[in-house]
Amino acid sequence: DGGITQSPKYLFRKEGQNVTLSCEQNLNHDAMYWYRQDPGQGLRLIYYSQIVNDFQKGDIAEGYSVSREKKESFPLTVTSAQKNPTAFYLCASTPLAGFYNEQFFGPGTRLTVL
Amino acid sequence: AQKITQTQPGMFVQEKEAVTLDCTYDTSDQSYGLFWYKQPSSGEMIFLIYQGSYDEQNATEGRYSLNFQKARKSANLVISASQLGDSAMYFCAMSDAQGGSEKLVFGKGTKLTVNP
Numbered sequence A: 001d002g003g004i005t006q007s008p009k010y011l012f013r014k015e016g017q018n019v020t021l022s023c024e025q026n027l028n029h030d031a032m033y034w035y036r037q038d039p040g041q042g043l044r045l046i047y048y049s050q051i052v053n054d055f056q057k058g059d060i061a062e063g064y065s066v067s068r069e070k071k072e073s074f075p076l077t078v079t080s081a082q083k084n085p086t087a088f089y090l091c092a093s094t095p096l097a098g099f100y101n102e103q104f105f106g107p108g109t110r111l112t113v114l
Numbered sequence B: 001a002q003k004i005t006q007t008q009p010g011m012f013v014q015e016k017e018a019v020t021l022d023c024t025y026d027t028s029d030q031s032y033g034l035f036w037y038k039q040p041s042s043g044e045m046i047f048l049i050y051q052g053s054y055d056e057q058n059a060t061e062g063r064y065s066l067n068f069q070k071a072r073k074s075a076n077l078v079i080s081a082s083q084l085g086d087s088a089m090y091f092c093a094m095s096d097a098q099g100g101s102e103k104l105v106f107g108k109g110t111k112l113t114v115n116p
Helices: none
Strands: A006-009 A009-014 A021-025 A031-037 A042-051 A054-057 A064-066 A076-078 A087-094 A109-113 B003-005 B010-014 B020-023 B024-026 B033-039 B046-052 B064-069 B072-077 B088-096 B103-106 B110-115
Touching: A006 A087, A009 A021, A021 A031, A042 A064, A042 A076, A042 B103, A054 B020, B003 B088, B003 B103, B020 B110, B024 B072, B033 B064, B033 B072, B046 B064, B046 B072, B064 B103, B072 B088
Parallel strands: A009 A109, B010 B110
Antiparallel strands: A006 A021, A021 A076, A031 A042, A031 A087, A042 A054, A064 A076, A087 A109, B003 B024, B020 B072, B033 B046, B033 B088, B064 B072, B088 B103, B088 B110
């Protein structure tokens, strides 16, 4: 079955530690995205990538880093510079053929800083 | 920059009745897309329906329809014959293609509760 997988589902981190969230897709989509969701809020864009080895900052990129070494993978690192990292993180992908394609989402990772 | 406004933090509806979730948007673009997503308590985002700015007819997908009023910049979601499983958060989103990339801008969502 085609889809997007995110791991782990729950992640706990101590303050001052970096942590990497995994996102993998087998939909052959070109573009991938990372969003952050806080309680009672909508999704805010962290980073996105349209092609391998290229990515752009979204609205709240500070304290985060990404890589896109393979088309199917777009891991997100939450660094110690992120002041309030506790949130729900969603990864999404979309084909680039034509505009206004729906984005397909993974199940999300819930990160808690202890 | 694009902006999405959802003014209803929470809505209640009786099972089998219809409900309208409001969404207004702000953009200076002539070409854009509007989306609705459902987020159950499990957290996954489920795509419901899409409306293009040049589409003359309102989009429909099963029990979901989008009431698109371009002059008013509104894109309300109508759910007919509500079911208990429709209880969830609902997000309106708009495509942002500035800079040659395709991003989505989301509203803050509406929590829908369907009562038996």
